[in-house]
Amino acid sequence: MSQAPSAEDVAAWAPMPEPDEVSRFFWDGVREHKLLILRCDQCGKFVHWPRDVCKFCLATHLTPTEVSGRAALETWTEPYQSPHPWFQHRVPFILAVVELPEQEDLKLVTNIVDCAADDLRIGMALVVDFVEIAPGLTLPLFKPAATGAGGVA
8 A cells, every 4th residue: 555645745746837928928927926917909908818819809919917916706616625636735725716907807716815715705805915835836816905905996
């Protein structure tokens, strides 16, 4: 019978993003604690997930643009089963969809930190928090905005 993996082995299994030419700007920004979203140079709309072509006007000139880091909670779930060995000791966690105020329907899939699921409310103000979740892996997670600062009204 094989022995259970050590904590170090499990940490080495962290699912790492594999940036390509289209998404590299996003991960470079996260590393610098900036939330960058593509913006179409022709129609001015933000486009996320990263892609080569604007989904609104089909233009091919999109520029990474820093956004405010504020958001409103649209929906969430709290998984209790591990989808990957790295998550085994991290469940439950809060997996959420948030909407950025820069544009209607501009959404990110993320995790909510520093908040119990019972305290979450649809529309609640959130702010980005860049968290190193494994060596070399920082993610833009969201937490409740402090009263009077950073949140979506």
